[in-house]
Amino acid sequence: MTMKASTRQVDGVTVVDLSGRITLGEGSVVLRDTVRDLISHGDKRILLNLGDVTYIDSSGIGELVSAFTTVRNQGGELKLLKLTKKVHDLLQITKLYTVFDVRDDEAQAIASFKK
Amino acid sequence: MKIAGNRVSYTLDSTLESVNRAEQTAENMAARAGFSEDDCHRISMAVREAAVNAVLHGNAYDPRKKVRVAFENTGEALVITIADEGPGLCEKDVPNPLAPENLLKQSGRGIFLIRSFMDDVKFRTLEPGTEITLIKHVPGNSAGHTEEAK
Numbered sequence: 001m002t003m004k005a006s007t008r009q010v011d012g013v014t015v016v017d018l019s020g021r022i023t024l025g026e027g028s029v030v031l032r033d034t035v036r037d038l039i040s041h042g043d044k045r046i047l048l049n050l051g052d053v054t055y056i057d058s059s060g061i062g063e064l065v066s067a068f069t070t071v072r073n074q075g076g077e078l079k080l081l082k083l084t085k086k087v088h089d090l091l092q093i094t095k096l097y098t099v100f101d102v103r104d105d106e107a108q109a110i111a112s113f114k115k
Numbered sequence: 116m117k118i119a120g121n122r123v124s125y126t127l128d129s130t131l132e133s134v135n136r137a138e139q140t141a142e143n144m145a146a147r148a149g150f151s152e153d154d155c156h157r158i159s160m161a162v163r164e165a166a167v168n169a170v171l172h173g174n175a176y177d178p179r180k181k182v183r184v185a186f187e188n189t190g191e192a193l194v195i196t197i198a199d200e201g202p203g204l205c206e207k208d209v210p211n212p213l214a215p216e217n218l219l220k221q222s223g224r225g226i227f228l229i230r231s232f233m234d235d236v237k238f239r240t241l242e243p244g245t246e247i248t249l250i251k252h253v254p255g256n257s258a259g260h261t262e263e264a265k
Contacts, residue, residue: 024167025131057163058228062221069219086156093231094224095213 003027003053005034013110014043015081019052022060031060035067035078044076045113049106051082061094068100077101081109124185129174129199137184138163141195144186148193148253157232158193158251164225165197165247173199173245192234192253198246206238 003020016034021027038046048067050056056064064080071078079101083091091097103109123140127133141162145155166182174180180200187194210217212224230236235250 023163024134024171057160057167058222058224059167061224065219066221090228093228095218099218 003030005030007034007038010106011110012115013045013047013113014038015047015049015106015110017049017052019054021055022053022063023055023057024059028059028063031063031067035070039071039074039076044071044074046071046076046078047081047103047106047109047113048078049081050084050087053084053087056087056090061090061096064100065096077113079103079109079112081106121189122185122187124183127182127184129170129176129178129180129182131170133182134163134166134170137166137182137197140184140186144188144195145193145251148188150193150251150254154251154254158195158249161229161232161249162195162197164229165195165249168204168225168247169197169199169201169245173201173204175201188253190253193251195249196246197249198241198244200241200244203240203243204238204245 003018003022003026006017008015008017016038018031022031035046046067048064068078081103083102088097091100091102101112103112123144125136125140127136138159142155142159145158150158166184169182170176174182183196183198185196206226209226210223212218212220212227217223229247229249233249234252237248237250239246239248
């Protein structure tokens with residue numbers, strides 16, 4: 001299953017709904033291009049919804065880290081929403097779970113962004 | 116593809132399709148060996164990471180270089196070897212991805228994940244290339260846990 005990304009605006013936050021596999025190749029590229037496109041348009045409050053992401057490999061993790069640091073370096077915020085158990089475990093193992101701001105509830109996640 | 120007893124081996128091109136094929140074969144072999152769904156995921160992911168290393172870092176997508184992958188269910192363990200024809204990997208030179216200075220680096224987590232997901236991981240230098248052996252003990256088989264049994 002290839003990865004898909006769609007964006008929507010909620011109270012000034014760009015929610016990116018991701019689905020499929022974030023792996024070396026197409027999946028990682030889609031995520032990278034999506035975040036770069038948002039930043040180029042001045043969207044720096046980004047919530048990545050990973051609820052429908054079925055698989056992520058080390059390249060995908062690297063892409064999440066890259067997106068996080070890129071947005072942060074631009075003075076923005078990037079948070080993660082609805083991790084599956086597999087992705088949650090992966091972020092725990094790699095000690096990245098505490099680096100990212102991870103949320104389960106979309107409304108609360110939206111409200112947590114700086115105004 | 117070659118099949119000999121409980122051993123299946125492939126010689127693959129240095130492409131992402133080969134990575135996907137190795138991952139899928141690992142998933143199937145692990146399920147047939149009786150591993151849980153979580154362990155099947157861990158094994159197939161470890162194989163994916165090793166195959167990515169072989170294709171990307173070892174052979175650098177060179178169409179003249181091949182990746183050899185072998186799967187064997189010994190009854191006691193699932194043993195997977197993946198070999199490339201690249202310049203060779205010095206395992207000790209791979210930085211710790213959990214170190215604070217490396218935590219936000221984009222790459223360098225593959226071998227760490229392989230070690231996290233498998234019971235035993237061995238590297239062997241080839242001329243040319245690197246061979247990695249991944250071992251996961253079959254559940255319910257005490258042969259891999261003799262020390263614990265004692």
